[in-house]
Every structure is written in structure tokens, then in C-alpha cells.
Amino acid sequence: EIVMTQSPATLSVSPGERATLSCRASQSISNNLAWYQQKPGRAPTLLIYGASIRATGIPARFSGSGSGTEFTLTISILLSEDFAVYFCQQYNDWPLTFGGGTKVEI
Amino acid sequence: EVQLVESGGGLVQTGGSLRLSCAASGFTFRTYSMNWVRQAPGKGLEWVSYIGSRSRTIYYADSVKGRFTISRDNAKNSLYLEMNSLRAEDTAVYYCARDSTYYCSRTSCYSDDWGQGTLVTVSS
Numbered sequence: 001e002i003v004m005t006q007s008p009a010t011l012s013v014s015p016g017e018r019a020t021l022s023c024r025a026s027q028s029i030s031n032n033l034a035w036y037q038q039k040p041g042r043a044p045t046l047l048i049y050g051a052s053i054r055a056t057g058i059p060a061r062f063s064g065s066g067s068g069t070e071f072t073l074t075i076s077i078l079l080s081e082d083f084a085v086y087f088c089q090q091y092n093d094w095p096l097t098f099g100g101g102t103k104v105e106i
Numbered sequence: 107e108v109q110l111v112e113s114g115g116g117l118v119q120t121g122g123s124l125r126l127s128c129a130a131s132g133f134t135f136r137t138y139s140m141n142w143v144r145q146a147p148g149k150g151l152e153w154v155s156y157i158g159s160r161s162r163t164i165y166y167a168d169s170v171k172g173r174f175t176i177s178r179d180n181a182k183n184s185l186y187l188e189m190n191s192l193r194a195e196d197t198a199v200y201y202c203a204r205d206s207t208y209y210c211s212r213t214s215c216y217s218d219d220w221g222q223g224t225l226v227t228v229s230s
Contacts, residue, residue, distance in 0.1 A: 030211070032211040032214075034216035034217075036151075042222075043201055043220040043221060043222055043223055044151065044201075044217075044220055045220070046216065046217065046218050046219075049206065049209055049216045049218075053209065055218065087150065087151055089151070089216060091210065091211050091214045091215055092211050092213070093211075093213055093214070094156075094165050094213065094214060095153055095165070095168070096141070096153040096156075096214060097153065098151040098152070098153070099150070100150045101150045101151075
């Protein structure tokens with residue numbers, strides 16, 4: 001099983017600042033990585049797939065990078081609606097696995 | 107608009123059974139693979155099961171293998187999860203999630219749409 005590790009667990013930032021979230025895979029997953037955003041009481045929503053491709057309707061302030069085992073999600077200018085939990089997921093192999101999440105808080 | 111609506115959750119005793127359903131609309135259900143993903147209270151996401159568009163390929167997480175059964179009825183645009191021998195650690199919100207068909211890996215894909223989830227609580 002591919003283990004996905006996210007860091008930090010919690011990121012405290014102010015609106016207008018930049019946020020950088022990390023995700024590491026226990027073995028190479030090429031670029032088969034997705035990022036999801038989840039707000040309290042809501043289902044996850046897709047942000048990024050293919051490690052760096054924004055999903056439909058996702059603002060340009062969200063960007064993804066990386067390949068192999070190291071990946072990054074960057075939110076260039078945090079808006080109030082961006083405070084949420086972010087999960088990475090590998091879909092390179094079964095079983096599908098998620099990282100533990102990074103909570104972005106004020 | 108894609109809609110996925112789960113139902114069937116509730117409170118069940120340890121060792122009991124429950125059947126979850128997911129009603130799909132707004133897309134051609136029979137052409138998409140589907141997943142069940144769960145989230146224990148205050149915890150992260152855990153993939154549970156996958157079913158291909160024609161039910162020919164099915165996978166389970168080790169944690170549910172032998173106890174859960176995924177199925178679908180393409181004529182009814184519905185996905186199901188039959189859960190038996192339920193344990194306290196199965197307590198979670200269960201989401202149905204649609205696999206994308208774009209930019210997937212050789213073996214699997216990410217989920218581009220999710221339902222709102224249904225809560226399953228297993229208690230003695």
C-alpha cells in the first residue's frame with residue numbers, strides 16, 4: 001500500500017498570505033495525485049488532478065506541483081473561503097490512499 | 107448537473123447489517139466507475155470500494171473485505187454498498203464518488219464528484 005503523508009497537520013495563516021501544503025508518497029506515483037478541499041460538514045471537492053491541473057472552476061490562486069514522491073499545493077493569496085482541510089490522494093495503484101489532511105486555519 | 111445522493115445510513119448494533127444506496131443523476135451513470143469512500147468522525151478519508159462501469163472489476167479495502175459488497179444497477183442509475191458484520195470502527199460518513207474518465211492512471215482514477223454522504227453509526 002502506498003502511504004501518503006501530509007505536512008503540516010495544521011497551517012495557521014492570515015488572509016492575503018500564501019499557503020504551502022506538502023504531500024509525500026512512500027513510493028513513486030508519477031503525477032497520479034489529486035488534491036481535494038473539504039469544509040466542515042461538507043463533502044470533499046476536487047481541486048487538482050494530475051498533480052498540477054486545476055479542476056473545472058477552480059481559481060488560479062490554487063496551484064499544484066511535483067511528481068514522483070514529493071508534491072505541493074500552493075494557495076497564492078488566501079481568501080476567507082479557503083480556510084478548510086486539504087487532502088491529497090494517490091491514484092497510481094490500488095488501494096487508493098489519502099493523506100491525513102492539512103487544516104488551513106486563521 | 108451531476109448529483110449523487112446517498113441514503114440508508116443510520117444507527118446499527120455491532121454485528122448488524124446495513125445497505126447504503128447512491129442515486130445518480132445528471133450524467134450517463136452506466137459509463138462511469140464508482141467508489142465508496144468513508145470518513146470517521148474527525149478523521150481523514152478512507153477509500154472503501156470500487157466498481158467498474160459494467161461491474162466486471164471490483165476492489166475492496168482490506169478493512170472491509172469479506173464483510174462489504176459493492177454493486178450497481180445501471181438501469182436504475184444506482185450504486186449500493188451492502189455492509190455486514192459491522193464493527194464500531196465502521197462508524198463514519200460514507201460518500202459515493204464518481205471516477206473521472208480524464209487523465210487517469212493506467213489502473214485507477216481520482217474522483218471528480220462526490221455525494222453529500224450518509225452517516226453510519228455502529229454501537230453496542
